[in-house]
Amino acid sequence: MNLFAQLLGNGIVQGAVAMLYAAGFGFVYRSFRVFHIAMGAQFVFSCYAFYLCATMLRLPLALAVCGTLALSVLFAAAIEWAVYRPFFHKGCSSGVVMIASLGVMIVVENLIALAFGNEVKTISNQLEPSIVFSGLRFTRIQLLQFFVGIGVFAAVGVAVRFGKWFKALWAMGDQPELLPVLGLPLMRLRLLVMSIGGILVAIAAMLISWDIGMDPHVGMHYLLLGSVAVFFGGTDRYWAWGAGAMLLSVLQSLAVWKFSARWTDLVTFGVLIFVLLFRPQGLFGVSKRLEEAK
Amino acid sequence: MNYLLHIGVMLGIYGMLALSANLLIGFGGLLTMAQAAFYGLGAYTYALLSLKLGLPFFVTLPAAIALCALVGWLFGHAALRFRNEAFVLATIGFQMIVYVTLYNWTDLTRGPYGISGIPRPLFFGIGIESVPAYFLFTLVLFVLVLGFMHLVCNSPFALSLKALRDDEAAAQTLAICPKGQYIRAMVFSAAVAAVPGVCFASYITYIDPTSFTLTESIFIACILLVGGSGNLKGPMAGVAFMVILPELLRFVGLPDAIAANLREIIYGVLLIVLIYMKPKGLAGAYAIK
Amino acid sequence: MQSNSDPRIIQPVELRVENVAKSFGSFVALQNVNLTCKVGQVTALVGPNGAGKTTLFHVIGGNLAPDSGRVFLNGMDVTGLPPYKIARRHVGRLFQDVRVFPALSVAENIEVAFLHRSDYSLATTLAWWRAEAREKDRRERAMKWLEFVGLADKADEPAGELSYGQQKLLALARIVALRPALLLLDEPTAALSPAMTKKMVDLIRSLVAEQKLTIALIEHNMGVVRDLADYIYFLHEGTVHTHGTQKEVLENPAVRELYMGLSGGMAI
Numbered sequence: 061m062n063l064f065a066q067l068l069g070n071g072i073v074q075g076a077v078a079m080l081y082a083a084g085f086g087f088v089y090r091s092f093r094v095f096h097i098a099m100g101a102q103f104v105f106s107c108y109a110f111y112l113c114a115t116m117l118r119l120p121l122a123l124a125v126c127g128t129l130a131l132s133v134l135f136a137a138a139i140e141w142a143v144y145r146p147f148f149h150k151g152c153s154s155g156v157v158m159i160a161s162l163g164v165m166i167v168v169e170n171l172i173a174l175a176f177g178n179e180v181k182t183i184s185n186q187l188e189p190s191i192v193f194s195g196l197r198f199t200r201i202q203l204l205q206f207f208v209g210i211g212v213f214a215a216v217g218v219a220v221r222f223g224k225w226f227k228a229l230w231a232m233g234d235q236p237e238l239l240p241v242l243g244l245p246l247m248r249l250r251l252l253v254m255s256i257g258g259i260l261v262a263i264a265a266m267l268i269s270w271d272i273g274m275d276p277h278v279g280m281h282y283l284l285l286g287s288v289a290v291f292f293g294g295t296d297r298y299w300a301w302g303a304g305a306m307l308l309s310v311l312q313s314l315a316v317w318k319f320s321a322r323w324t325d326l327v328t329f330g331v332l333i334f335v336l337l338f339r340p341q342g343l344f345g346v347s348k349r350l351e352e353a354k
Numbered sequence: 355m356n357y358l359l360h361i362g363v364m365l366g367i368y369g370m371l372a373l374s375a376n377l378l379i380g381f382g383g384l385l386t387m388a389q390a391a392f393y394g395l396g397a398y399t400y401a402l403l404s405l406k407l408g409l410p411f412f413v414t415l416p417a418a419i420a421l422c423a424l425v426g427w428l429f430g431h432a433a434l435r436f437r438n439e440a441f442v443l444a445t446i447g448f449q450m451i452v453y454v455t456l457y458n459w460t461d462l463t464r465g466p467y468g469i470s471g472i473p474r475p476l477f478f479g480i481g482i483e484s485v486p487a488y489f490l491f492t493l494v495l496f497v498l499v500l501g502f503m504h505l506v507c508n509s510p511f512a513l514s515l516k517a518l519r520d521d522e523a524a525a526q527t528l529a530i531c532p533k534g535q536y537i538r539a540m541v542f543s544a545a546v547a548a549v550p551g552v553c554f555a556s557y558i559t560y561i562d563p564t565s566f567t568l569t570e571s572i573f574i575a576c577i578l579l580v581g582g583s584g585n586l587k588g589p590m591a592g593v594a595f596m597v598i599l600p601e602l603l604r605f606v607g608l609p610d611a612i613a614a615n616l617r618e619i620i621y622g623v624l625l626i627v628l629i630y631m632k633p634k635g636l637a638g639a640y641a642i643k
Numbered sequence: 644m645q646s647n648s649d650p651r652i653i654q655p656v657e658l659r660v661e662n663v664a665k666s667f668g669s670f671v672a673l674q675n676v677n678l679t680c681k682v683g684q685v686t687a688l689v690g691p692n693g694a695g696k697t698t699l700f701h702v703i704g705g706n707l708a709p710d711s712g713r714v715f716l717n718g719m720d721v722t723g724l725p726p727y728k729i730a731r732r733h734v735g736r737l738f739q740d741v742r743v744f745p746a747l748s749v750a751e752n753i754e755v756a757f758l759h760r761s762d763y764s765l766a767t768t769l770a771w772w773r774a775e776a777r778e779k780d781r782r783e784r785a786m787k788w789l790e791f792v793g794l795a796d797k798a799d800e801p802a803g804e805l806s807y808g809q810q811k812l813l814a815l816a817r818i819v820a821l822r823p824a825l826l827l828l829d830e831p832t833a834a835l836s837p838a839m840t841k842k843m844v845d846l847i848r849s850l851v852a853e854q855k856l857t858i859a860l861i862e863h864n865m866g867v868v869r870d871l872a873d874y875i876y877f878l879h880e881g882t883v884h885t886h887g888t889q890k891e892v893l894e895n896p897a898v899r900e901l902y903m904g905l906s907g908g909m910a911i
Contacts, residue, residue: 095439143626150630153643155385155438159579159629162572166622170615178611280568284446291443325454329447336444337432505771508778510762513747517755520744523706524814526726527736528756528821538763584746640746 064317066196071313073202075306076209077264081282082289082305083213083298084261089287090295091229091253093154097161098139099286100279101168102258106132106265107274108172114183129262136258139164140251148236148250165279173276182273205267212263213302216256220298229253288332294345303344359489363557365597366492367550372577372589373503374546379575380583380640381512382539383519384437388429388445389574391452392422392544394566396551398456398463401472401561411475411556418548426544430537437522449568456563468562472555488557499549500586506542507586515539516584519640580624582638591637596621655682656716656733656824656857663702663712665695672698673881676712680825680874685851685858687872689865689892691902694878696861697739700827703859704736705729716825735823739830739861741810743817745803749794752802752813753785756820785820792816792846808839815843819850825857826850832867844870865893877902 081103088096109131113124143164147157190199220226228244229252239246264282268274285308293304308328315327335343375389399418403409409417433444456463463469475482475491482491506512514535517525522532555561573596581592599620603613633641658680665673673695680686688696701707703714705726714722716732730736744752761767789795792812797805802813815831831847832840844867850856851871862868868875868889875892877885879901885892892898 089439095442147630152630155643156629156633158385158439158442159642160626162576163622163625163629166625167619170618170622174612174615174619284450287443288447291440322458323454325450326458329450329454332447333432333444333451336436336440336447340436340440502769505774506768508774509768510758510777510781511768513751513755514758514763516747516751517744520746521742523726524738524742524744525755527704527730527738527742527818528758529727529730530755530758531725531727535763 062195064314067313067317068310069196069198070202071310072306073198073206073209074313075309076206076213077267078209078285078289078305078309079213079302080209080260080264080267082286082293082301083216084257084259084264085283085286086290086295086298086301087229087253087257087260089290091232092144092148092157092250093233094144094161095154095158095287096257097158097283098143098164098168099257099261100281100283101165102132102136102139102261102279103265103282104169104172104274104276104279105135106258106262107269107278108176108181108276109135109262110266110269111176111181111183111274115181125266128266129259132258132262132265133255136254137251140254144254145247145250165283169276169279176276178276180273180275183270185270199271201267201271205271208263208267212260216260217298217302225249225252285328288328291342292331292335294342296341296345300342300344304342307343356485359485361597361601362489363485363492363553365593366489366496367554367557368574368577368597369496369590369593370499370550370553371547371574372581372593373499373586374543374550375574375578376503376583376586376589377506377515377539377543377546379578379642380585380588380638381507381515381519382536383640383643384434384536384539385442385575385642386445386543387442387568387571387575388433388449388452389543389547390566390568390570391449392426392547393551393554393570393574394452394456394561394563395422395425396548397555397561397566398469398551399548400552401469401555402462404473404556405469405471411477415549415552418552419545422548422551423541423545426541427537429544430540434533434536434540445571446568449571453563453567456566463563466562466564468560470560472559472561474556474559492553492557495549495553499546502546504586511535511538519643576621576625578635578638579642580621580628580635582635582640584634584638584640588635588638588640592635595636653733653822653824653854654717655855657682657718658703658825658857658859659715659718660699660703661713661715663699663709663714665698665702665707665709671881673702673709675882676878678876678883678886680857680859682857683851683855684873685847685860685871687860687862687868687875688878689862689868689875689902690878690884693880695881696878697829698881699878700736700829700859700861703729704734704827730821730823733822733824734827735818735821735825736827737814737818737829737831739833741807741814743802743805743810743813745801747802748799749802749805749813750782750785750789750798753788753817753820754781756817757781757784788816788820791819793842808835811835811839811843812846815846823856825859827859829861830863831860832862832864840864840867847871869893 085096085099088094106128110124110128113119113127119127143160144157147160185201190197191203228239228249232239232249236246289305289308290301292308293300308331311331312324312327315324371389371393375386378384378386396418399421400414403414403417429448433441433448436444457465482488514530517530518532518535526532577592577596578589580595582588600617603617608616628635660676660678663673663676676699690696698707702709705724708723713720721729721732786795786798789798792815794809794813802810805813811831832843835843848871851858860871872889875886875889876883877892877898885895885898
């Protein structure tokens with residue numbers, strides 16, 4: 061029973077971080093209608109940016125975090141500027157941009173491997189001693205992950221709910237050509253989407269890499285988890301992404317309790333296929349009405 | 355000499371894989387990321403049947419093909435309810451499930467330790483042992499697969515697939531059933547992918563799950579994206595380029611560690627540039643939608 | 644046209660739609676629609692944009708399931724069948740927007756209509772010694788239909804490179820090559836030049852005269868309607884407002900008020 065509670069707790073902590081990178085994927089997917097494979101690249105980039113700032117340059121923590129965020133936003137903007145935007149102007153379909161995004165992923169992953177090497181890198185942290193709550197043990201970094209994850213996700217969620225610009229992001233996914241007609245700066249909004257996505261992924265990347273380190277090939281793993289979470293929850297709602305990520309993480313963690321750690325991926329993708337089959341709009345998604353039969 | 359023949363064998367194996375994926379990606383317009391799963395299923399079926407039951411090659415090869423066709427049929431019923439990203443994601447899910455199963459079902463597959471001592475094919479007491487003999491053997495299999503695909507690609511079936519790919523709603527008004535045709539394509543594609551699987555397992559004589567990862571599936575898709583798809587030339591051009599390029603880089607004298615990353619970077623850049631400038635790939639007939 | 648007569652005799656099809664209703668959320672696209680398309684006649688559906696004409700075609704063609712109501716072909720209930728099954732019951736559907744297969748050649752576009760379920764078997768696929776003859780046969784049959792619409796000289800061009808009007812002709816030839824008994828034509832002359840319009844009208848007329856097709860036609864061009872229609876349904880806000888012969892509908896003051904009156908000087 062104690063193991064169950066501990067695993068549940070671990071799952072919730074992982075879920076809190078997963079919400080961030082799921083949202084990072086979800087924003088771009090929902091607004092650009094692009095399967096944002098480069099989110100994996102963004103994740104790896106942010107991990108190594110943090111490593112660069114915190115370990116190699118030995119910056120103080122606050123400065124390292126700010127530096128990582130700044131570099132991550134620049135990176136996100138660079139992807140938009142160099143890849144996504146030209147394809148958008150050319151009027152390419154989402155499948156084509158997805159392949160370009162895959163190209164970005166491959167290039168960045170290997171550039172980082174060339175620059176930093178293929179081996180695992182860790183960032184030393186002084187948050188080792190763990191804290192015990194009524195029999196459950198959490199490391200300090202887990203607590204940090206939980207509170208930062210939930211806090212940032214909620215803050216962005218409030219902005220989505222009330223911010224004027226954020227509503228335009230959803231409209232962008234449905235009819236991008238309508239935005240200029242409504243007097244909204246489409247290109248600036250696209251940059252905004254990429255920046256928010258970049259920041260969310262960067263925060264998740266820092267929280268994770270600080271805990272368990274990094275290697276250049278972790279991106280694909282988090283991309284898959286993030287995208288599965290978004291489809292699991294439902295692609296059309298911000299809160300559904302978070303709920304999907306949280307539920308998925310808890311399920312994965314409980315799979316360890318029921319089976320063993322080796323089978324977590326089976327749970328992830330079994331759940332994905334199950335949801336796709338029986339609830340294609342996602343667990344918390346709204347079923348779309350068929351405007352015009354295609 | 356053996357080095358060149360080894361590359362020849364690998365060209366044959368990837369050639370067959372590319373041809374099998376071509377049916378879904380180039381003719382059906384469905385970007386599958388699960389080809390390595392069928393490749394792996396074929397390889398493991400061959401390895402287990404010939405090691406544990408001692409069955410001869412002319413039984414194990416059809417068995418592997420049949421198993422992949424069956425799994426493809428089952429998986430097709432689930433995955434082909436989707437198009438576009440959802441289809442890609444479903445195939446990724448399937449690929450991961452197969453990989454995790456191969457990796458963790460240790461009683462059957464020995465998991466990460468892999469299966470070694472897989473026998474080379476034996477025909478009427480003559481084993482195909484040497485690399486030149488194996489090269490010829492692969493060549494024969496490849497030519498058979500190529501011939502089969504040539505027939506398929508010029509068949510009414512391929513025409514119906516191309517119609518579905520271009521406009522599914524319009525194809526339906528011409529009495530073409532999308533699900534039936536796509537499932538057929540999935541079955542053919544899975545069945546053909548078993549052949550290189552068998553070929554690989556019996557050539558290397560050792561397999562483990564790391565040969566059949568998502569990365570491998572992506573690599574197969576990249577062969578078609580770079581070379582082109584929707585005809586037979588495109589996949590061949592893609593295989594030639596993607597398999598020979600790393601060998602050329604090796605000749606330039608780069609250390610292996612750097613060469614591997616550099617090769618991937620070249621693939622990635624090429625993918626972006628080609629899909630932008632030349633969406634049909636080097637020699638393909640179909641521009642990815 | 645003689646050359647296109649098929650030895651198979653297609654049984655004529657009568658279309659009956661009963662009490663069909665369809666809503667999208669709170670928007671009522673169709674309600675209580677009843678209509679009959681008689682064998683060998685051209686039945687025109689007219690009405691302002693948003694009247695539900697195309698939605699009705701989607702319901703008949705199987706692209707949309709109605710909320711209630713039934714669709715009958717020769718008295719057989721086909722409501723809710725998928726589009727390809729409707730097509731197998733000899734219903735041809737021409738979409739409003741041109742839907743040729745852009746990457747296929749013009750001839751291949753027609754050949755798709757000849758494909759039959761039995762052609763897909765593994766045995767047929769592998770029968771290399773017969774493949775060439777079959778291909779030649781398909782090609783010859785396709786050429787006859789291309790001659791019918793006057794596109795024979797473009798047979799090997801990719802269909803996506805034809806002009807819009809030519810694509811519409813190709814789409815018509817393709818659907819007619821399916822040998823339908825009932826044709827659903829959604830604005831076949833929209834956005835065509837006057838010359839192309841005339842050609843399209845002549846083709847449709849020859850189909851009716853020589854093949855006894857049942858045709859349901861959505862059309863905004865009143866000249867075309869007057870040329871072709873034997874019977875007219877006027878749809879307004881998702882219901883059948885008026886129906887009858889050309890005279891009964893087009894000269895009905897209420898119809899003129901609702902449909903043409905608003906646009907003033909529309910030729911009628």
